[in-house]
Structures are given as structure tokens and as C-alpha cells.
Amino acid sequence: MTSLTTRVGMLAAGLAVGGLLAAGPAMAKVEGDTIVFGAAVSFTGKYSTNGKHTKNGYDLAAKRLNDMGGIEVAGKRYNVKIQYYDDESTPARNAQLAERLINQDGIKFILGPYGSGPTKGMAPIIEKYKIPMVEANGASRSLFNKGYRYLFAVLSTSEQYLAEAINLAAKLSAAEGRRVQDLKVAIAVENDPFSQDIRAGVIDDAKRWGMRVVIDDKLPKELNDMTATLTKVKAVKPDVLVVSGHSKGAALAIRQVHEMKVDVPMLAITHCEAADVIGKFGAAADYTLCATQWDETMSYRDGWFGSAGDYAKTFQAAYGYVPPYQAAESSAAVLVWADALKRAGTFDTEAVRDALAQTDMQTFYGNIKFDETGKNIAKPMVLRQIQNGKLVPVAPVEFAAKKTIFPRPMWSER
Amino acid sequence: MSRTAALYGAVGVAALLAPLVFPAFQTQLAFLWVMVLFALTWDVMGGQMGYNSFGNVFYLGLGMYVTAVVQRDLYFDVEEYAHVAGAVGTLSAGEYLTGLALGLALAGVAAVLAAAVLGSGILGLRGHYFAICTLGLGIAAGEIAGGIDYIGAGSGLVTPVFPDALGRRGMFFYYLFFALAVATFFTLRWLYAGRFGLAINAIRDDEDKAEAMGIHTTRYKTVAWCVSAFFLGIAGGGVGNLVGFIDPTDVAFAGATFGVWMVLMAILGGKGTLWGPVIGAVIFHVTQELFWTYLFGWQRVALGALIIVIVVFFPQGILGWVRQRWPERFGHRVDEEARAPGGGA
Secondary structure: OOHHHHHHHHHHHHHHHHHHHHOOOOOOOEEOOEEEEEEEEOOOOOOHHHHHHHHHHHHHHHHHHHHOOOEEEOOEEEEEEEEEEEOOOOHHHHHHHHHHHHHHOOOOEEEOOOOHHHHHHHHHHHHHHOOOEEEOOOOOHHHHOOOOOOEEEOOOOHHHOOHHHHHHHHHHHHHOOOOHHHOEEEEEEEOOHHHHHHHHHHHHHHHHHOOEEEEEEEEOOOOOOOHHHHHHHHHHOOOEEEEEOHHHHHHHHHHHHHHOOOOOOEEEEOOOOOOOHHHHHHHHHOOOEEEEOOOOOOOOEEOOOEEHHHHHHHHHHHHOOOOOHHHHHHHHHHHHHHHHHHHHOOOOHHHHHHHHHOOEEEEOOEEEEEOOOOEEOOOOOEEEEEEOOEEEEEEOHHHOOOOOOOOOOOHHHO | OHHHHHHHHHHHHHHHHHHHHOHHHHHHHHHHHHHHHHHHHHHHHHHHOOOOOOOOHHHHHHHHHHHHHHHHHHHOOHHHHHOOOOOOOOOOHHHHHHHHHHHHHHHHHHHHHHHHHHHHHHOOOOHHHHHHHHHHHHHHHHHHHOOOHHHOHHHOEEOOOOOHHHOOHHHHHHHHHHHHHHHHHHHHHHHHHOHHHHHHHHHHHOHHHHHHOOOOHHHHHHHHHHHHHHHHHHHHHHHHHHHOEEOHHHHHOOHHHHHHHHHHHHHHHOOOOOOHHHHHHHHHHHHHHHHHHHOOOOHHHHHHHHHHHHHHHOOOHHHHHHHHHOHHHHOOOHHHHHHOOOOOO
């Protein structure tokens, strides 16, 4: 090896160290009268739509807290600021960004990323550094069986998302005098942690009712086509079709079920609002059942945003669109931080962690109380049906404004 | 030569001290060595032998899964690890190290076996056909891994939590990857200096002629891929643990990120040279981190612009450009000079 190449190598090494040093704007957890939260959210990549909802939710809550004088900790009021990074929708990035937030930016309070995969990438790191994270968009149940102590989730776990649809189908069919055991279920879900959990929940409930799962398809992550599954649906005529694949999957299901005129008595999907299926497909989206973490007609309220409906109005005024639940739960995560920091009365991460664990509060988003694994056990999932272009809560019955239209009218009769 | 040794020493000392001097950057620095490993192992095939592989990420993912599965199956029940609610318990330092060491060793073995089997089939292809075939390899592997429940399928696989007793996680992995990168570098240096290096360079320059000269080209090509796969497989086992969560398509067989970066870094630094991939990896990693921080939201655009600049202005890579610019600096050794015009080809 010649000396020049070695010298170029040395230069590069020097550059590396210098560059990495420059790569981190120094920032403390609390600067003067500002508390800095850290978040690595998907601004680019396949989760970018939901990443935006997540950021808007965080920002709206931060702004509301600041407008109301900030968070009170030990008698002093602090403003809220959020340091963002882009995880590019890949969990490989989240581990690095978690370290960056904690080590380089000195952040002690973390807000979660969007999606179960990215959250899984982040959780082991925050656990390692004993830095608490309140997350609002990582619903996979496998996040909550690793014994993580510093992970708190305000949302219902993903196996609950569409299980309620199975129960609803069972009850409605029984009311019609059909044998529940005769019902056939078709499942088409994306091959990612979130949707696979949804599948697990649906299968558990179908088994409980003695239903038969006739189609059980995995859809690729580059979700552009599900005609193969829908052709099977046309052939075997299941009573319930369950589809999950984040926003892309929702739009795809509605579009292709319509295009292929697939008649199925019940179609249940996730991410209706985030994908704006009503705006995109209009009447073609009617009668679809949509799982949601939150509905603006619910009776929850808090001292920051008021009622769920008030939150929806505030959000709409700020960002110009109806808040999907991804935004609502993100705002709720910030409120959980505000509540816990106030109760802790200190910035000591252990004390704050313990305060988080004891959270028992109501927000516009729902009740929040964590079990020992860190997941919220105080809030049910809601199922809404699109009726005449509107999302109407239909299950569970205590929130149900209207009855489910079941079975869906045939395409030929619409 | 003694001057070279002194410079190697200086780089080594700097590298050894780096995580102690900059404790907040340990993970990024650890990833720096991962990038160096990516570029070095890719260059065995792509640079020295002229076989552009877009499927090396296959060995990375294979190593990740093998290591993680060994770590899991040694101490945990598979069903329980994946499903049962509640804590599954953490490992002691000894258990963790045993699992990791065994996992990494098996990852290397598995990658070599896979390369030997695949190589004997695929390496009959040349040029574009080989490139496209390897591209398919990485994509297929991701989809297949996403369908195997034993390794978590689409839900992915979480590696065991790093035990507190072993100190700082970033530091541990920094030295692991540093050691592996050094071992890879000197192994390749030794291989390139000998008959093996001459043979694979001959294959790059004219495969038919090389064969006519009596070189068992397919054997050399397969061995070259095995060498590349061995180090990449071990690196994969480490990366899986450093990331903490193995997703089949986004982390393990991540062709669009890791898979492309490998190629890019080697070309950036100057492929077909020993130091080129190292320099390319360092520059790529640092610019990428800088873009991520300072060009927030535009980092991919900036990275794309950087790639265009590299391809247009430094088609031979940085080292290739330096050699063309100051050939007298490289003129002392005949083989270096002979290699220079074709260095980036």
C-alpha cells in the first residue's frame, strides 16, 4: 500500500470523526424553561402518510400545552419542544436514531415512531438506556411480551383491531337465525408485524365462535394488487372478508373490491380514515367496517382539548383535514407525558417512569391506564361503518350510534 | 514499508480510541465499521473480480437470522418467545456471549455453505445476467423469510436484550465490528497479494483468456463469493443484534438500502482497490449522517445528487481519481501502475 492511499484513508477517518461530531446539534433534555421530547417518525417511505398524521398529532398537543402555559413541573412551567428525525419507514434506522436522540441530543423523554416495526427497532434501545418512551402508533402485541419497563403505549394492541368484526358477524348472523359455525372467514393481511397481529386476533375469535377460515393470505409489503385473493373470495364466497395493510392496503381493498364487484356480506378493514377512502372512492367505500382507536363522537374529555369533538375541530382548523385516530392517539401520548411529568414533579427519568406507570387518566382520546407490560388497558377499540359517506360507530354497542348494515348490499343492487 | 506500518498503527490507535473519546457516537461509529465491512466484502466480487453482485445482502440477512435463531433457541422456548404475554426473562452476560459467539460462528458457516451452493449454480452466468440473478436472490430471500413462521415470518424477530453486565451496548458492538473489519481487511490484503488475487483479477480482465491459461475460473469465483459471504454473514449476525429487530425485508434482506449502499460505497471509494471501499464507506456514512441531520426532509434528494456527482465526476471512484491525478505517487510499484487504468473498470 502506498503512503498516499493510507494518507487518504487517514484523512477520511479524520473527516469521519469530525463529521459525526458536527452531525449532532447539542441539546439538553431541559433547556431553560423548555422540555425537549425526541421522536423518530416516518417522513419518507411507505409510512410517510401516517408519519405525517403522527407528527401533526404531536405538534398540535405541544402547541396546545404551550398555549396553556406549558407543563408544570415542581412549581415551574415549561414549554414543550419536539426534536424530530426521519426514520424513513425502516426499523434499521430507528435503533440508530434512538441512540442519537438519547446520546447525542441528550433527550430523556421519547415519543414513539409510527408503526410496529419502527417501534420494535426503538424499544430495545430505550430499554437499554432506561429512557422512557410513550408511543401511540406501535400496536403489535409482541412489543408487550419482552418485559420492557420503559415502553408505554396509549393505543389498543393490534390483535383487538378487527376481532370485534368477527364478534359482530357472529351476533348479526345469529340474530338472522343462521348457525354461527357455518360462517366462513377470509383473511388477507400484509406481511408485517402489525397486520400479522390483526390476523392472529381474527383467527382467535373465529376459532372461539367455531367459524372456518377459508382464505388466509399474506399480502406483500409493496402492496399494489390483491386480485388473486379477491378471485378466491368470489369463488369460495366467505361471509366476512378482513383486510389489513396500513393506508395502502385500505385503499387497495376498497378499490379492487369495487372494480371486481366482489360481493361479500361483511368487509372489515383498518386505516379507513388515514387512507381517506371516503374522499377517494365515495360511494364505493360504503358499508365497509373500519377499525378505529378513537371516534370524535365519543364522550371522553380532558382539560386540554375538551371533548373528542372539540379535538376534532381544533385539529381540522390547524391542518385542514379530519383527524384520523393516528393523530388523535399521538396527541394523547403528549398529554400522558404532561400528566406524568406534573405528577412526578422532577425530571429524574426513574421517577418519571414510575409516574408514567401509575397513569390513570381520561383524555379526549379515551381512558389511559397501563398494565405492567406498558399497554393501555382502559380503552376499547371501536368499529365504524361507512354509511352514506359517513363513518358511523356501530360496535361495541355502548358507543353505537346506529345499527350495522349487514349483509352489504350486492353491487348489482346499488 | 515501515512508514506504511506506522500509518496503519495510527489509524488503528485512532479507531481504538474513537468510542472512548466520543462516547455519544458509539453506535454511529459502530455502523461506520459495518459500512466498511459491506463495501470491503462487496468489492471482492464487484471490484476485484468484476462480478457485480446485487445479492450480497442475502448473506447479511442469512447471518442475521442464523445468529438470532441460535441466540433464541439456546435459552428460550420458541413459542413462548414469540407469543406469551409477560416478561420472557433476560440473559446473563455469559449466556448472551455464548449465544452470540456461537450464533456468529454458525452465521459464517451458513453463509459460506450458501455461497458455495448458490455460487456453483449462479456463477456460470456473466455480466448483466449475473447481476440480475443476484438481484432476484436478495428479493426472493426477503419474501421467503417473510413466510417462515419459525423465524417470526412477517412479524420479524427480536434479538435478546443486551445484558447490563456487559457495559455499554454501543461500545461492545463498536469493538466487535472494528475487530471484524480489521480481520476482513487483512485477510483480503493477504488474499489479493497472492495467487488468488491475481486469478480473480485475471477473471475480471478477461475471463476466457484466464480460463485458457488454465485457471479454474468457476472454482476461484465460488471461493471468492464464499470469502465475501463469510465475513458478511458474521457482520449480519452483529447487525441484527445492533438493530435489535430483524424484519425480513426492511432489515435483513434490505436490498434497497444496505444492498445498494454496498455497491455505492465501493464505487465511491474506488472499486478494485483495497483502500477504496474503506474510504468510500467512511465518506458515504458521514455524508449520510450529515444529510440526515442538516437536510432534514431532503436527505434522500441530497444523497441522490451526491451519487450523480460521484458517477459523473469520479467514475473511477475517489482513489481512482487520485491515481489519475497524481500517477507519480503510485509510480513506484509496477503492479499498482498496471492496475491503475483499469482500477475502476
